Amino acid sequence: MKTRICLCLSTLLLVCGGVMADAIFVPNYSFEEQSLNDGAWLDNNITGWVRTRSGTAGVFNPQDENYPGSAGADGELPGTAHGSQLAYINNDSTIESASSLGAVQNNTMYVLTVAVGSRYDYPPNGSSYTIAILVDGIVEASETLYITEDVIPLGTFVDMSTSFTTSENDYRAGGEIKISLTHDEDSTLYGQGSFDNVRLSAVEPTSVSGILVDAVTAEPLEGVEVTYWSDRHEFWQNDFTDADGAFTLAGLKSGPAEIKARPDVGSGYAWNLPWLINTVVLEEGEERSGQIIALREGALVSGYVKDSAGQPIADIEVEWVGRMCDGWLDTDANGYYEMRLPVGEYKITVYSEDETIGSIGANVTIADVSQSVVVNDIVVYTEQTGSAISGSVVNSGAYSKDGFFGIAAFEAGTIIDPNSLYSIMPVSEAGLMEAGSYAIAALPSDRIYDFYLLVFNESADGIESYSVRDGQFNVSPGATAVDLYYTSEGGTVAGSVENVDGKAVVGAYVAVMDISGHGEVAGFTNTDENGEYVIHNVGAGQYVAAALHSMYGHASAGSVVEVTDGGTVNVGTISMAFAGDKEAGNLNGDGVVDMQDFAELADGWMQSGSFEADLDQDGTVGIEDLLRISETWLYRPIWYNQ
Structure with missing residues (x-):
């Protein structure tokens, strides 16, 4: 799911010390082998490393004002760094392992993790850090991080990671492994790159294998793409089924991820149901087999995406969401799209990362997959062609929050309740780090809107939570004083969701509903890989909590909980059982x-x-x-x- 204010709910890999990981020795991994005085630095002479690009590189012992805590009793740098010294790489420069760190082995995943920092005195804003694993001098894996104070808070370190995986009889086997660390500087800024705690591990590869079949005939389906996507790691892998319908997704990163079969429209099949094999949770080194994906035929659904002048929009992302299927694709050069959808109800809309847009999505109901459906044109408005509505987020009490404010505009009359969470999408949206003025643009001018104030939070594992704090309804385009009020800090609602066997239910939607209203949602989130959830800044009041999952159906916590300002209430465990013919x-x-x-x-x-x-x-x-x-x-x- 994309990180954005969106009511459709649909950490880097650290292997050092894990039971499935073997650490590979990196000489002078924390740059402690030079003897330096406080604040001193040593240029172009780092034991175990060589500088391979022009610029400056060396070892530094940072003073207190550069990294708080670095002069503490234990001499430790803050965050994920190690020891009392670090490597600095300034200007445009690279350091590389002076000698081989070992030979590449077959059937192994190599993971490099490095702590990178942002100094107070010379923050590397506008520049970038790149870490890489090289085999025989060729980059096999790399990761680049563009630095701002939001990415690395001043005076701290964060980890960045990259990896690659070898096969059973890999052509790289026996090759020489090295590491490189690079700082590329913005030409208009001067910043000093900080690197520390270099960790390289060899990990048993994680994989999933299975078969893809026709749900009616059980015939294997050949040539269908099967994908694996991890939000946590922003990691993607794919494979295509063979003549026996078999697929293997190898070299995966552990944790929760989604597996999806993505047949071509011409095959007649719809993408697999988002919950049939939606979320898997893999341990490091796990080789899971026997996964079954059964695909059903879908109705052909087609349409066009156009701008407000009626011109087609090419290469814009079209998304569809519903209880029975979800997915995405890009329009062709004529703004045309087509997809296959099984029986069910869906919302089709568009999304762009490049600019602010607004559109009224299409609602589609499929009752018979043999009947094609032609969708009315989806018209996209921009800031220049659409209307705007503005106002302020008011926090007169300076109440704290976990996250930032989001303002979402929906068509008037949109109900936010557990049954609609699958398929409602805002027409347009905006975000604010703090209270103040906002404007939502790109709104179609022929509609009336409901505005909601949300508090959006994203955990380190990428789990998003929203609380709904205020609303203004039946707002006309052009309105300029649509104020939304954040009237208290609210509290935190936490709990877990399990099945009747006591196993975690991963990816369930959990909503809290205000019992004094009409059952509309006051906050919602997803469960993590342990079946646990946290919803922040829920307004004070009495609520009931409910869990929703496409495989399990709907289950309620069964009791009313009271949220108080600044408090945390644990709902306990919601138990879910499959529905069906016993x-x-x-x-x-x-x-x-x-x-x-x-x-x-x-x-x-x-x-x-x-x-x-x-x-x-x-x-x-x-x-x-x-x-x-x-x-x-x-x-x-x-x-x-x-």
Whole structure:
């Protein structure tokens, strides 16, 4: 999910010390091998390293005013740095390992992690840091970080990381491994680059493998792209299925991620349901197999994206969201797009990272996948062609918050409740770090809008939370005094979501609803890989909490909680069970149809066994048995028949 104010909810890898990681010795990894006096520096002479580009590089012992805490009793630098000294790399310069750090091995993931800092006296604003792993002098992995005070707060260090993975019989095997560290300076600014605590590890590769089949015939699907996306690491990997429908996603980064099958429109299939195999949580070095993705046919949905003058817009991102499917694509040179959608309700809209735009998305209902749907043109407005609405965010009490303010404009009458979280999208939006004036532009002038004040927070793991703090309704384009009020600090709501077996439910939407109103959402977020969640700055009041998940349906915490200003309330654990036909799907006899039953069925199918999982009683455990459970409790969650 993109980091932006959006009501569609759809740390770097640190392997040093992990049980699956073997540290590779890096000589003078924290630049402590020179003897320096406080504040002294040593130029162009770093034990274990050589300078390979013009510029300045050396070792420095920073004084207190440069990095707070560096002159403390233990002599430690702050943050992720180590020891009392660091390497400085100024101007445009690079240092590289003076000798080989070892030979490349097959079937191994190499991860480089380096602490980089921002000094008070010479902050490297406007410049960039690059770290790289080289094999026989060729860069195999690199990462560049462009420096501002928002990226690295002054006087602190953060980690940056890069990695590459070798295969079973890799052409790079036996090659010489080295590391390079680079500072590139903005020509208009003078900053000093700081590097420390260089860590290189060899990690058992993480992978996922499985098969992709037609959900009706069980025939394998060849040539379909399967992707793996980790929001936490901003890491992407892909593979294409072979003639047997098999795929392997290798060299993955651990933690929660989404796996998605992305068939071409011409195949007739829709992308896999976002929850069928949506979120996986992999341990470092885990080699998971037996993943099953079954694709269904989808209706052909097509349309155009145009500007307010009726001209097509090429290469703009079109997104679709809904309970049964989500995805994205770019328009062609004529502003045309087409996709496949299974039965369900969807919202189609557009997104641009380059400029402020506004558009009224299209609502699409698919009842019969054999019938094509042509969507009305989606018209995109810009700041120049759309209307504006302005006002102020008022925080007269100077109340604190965790995150920043977001102002979102929706079509008037949009309801923010648990059932709509899948598919509502703002027409336009704006963000403010602190209270003050705002303006939302690019609004179509023929609509009326509801405005919401949100507090947006993003955790270190990329989990986003929102609290809804104020609203102004039925606002006409051109209004100039649409003020939104932040009237208290609010409190924090925390808890966890588990299934009936006590396992974490990852990626569930959790919403808190004000019991004094009409059940509209006062805050919402997603659960993390441990099934836990935190929602910040929820206004003081009484609430009920509910969890929503496409595989599990809907479950409530069952009790009212009271949020107080500055306080934290723990809702406890929300327990979720699969919906469905218990007689057909309850294979282990515990009274509920849940993942244990699905796992038993999947194991039986993969092993071609014949036992209780033979639900259609044809003598074998096959795709029809898988589909029988799928139809009863995967494809029709609790709310689907309500």
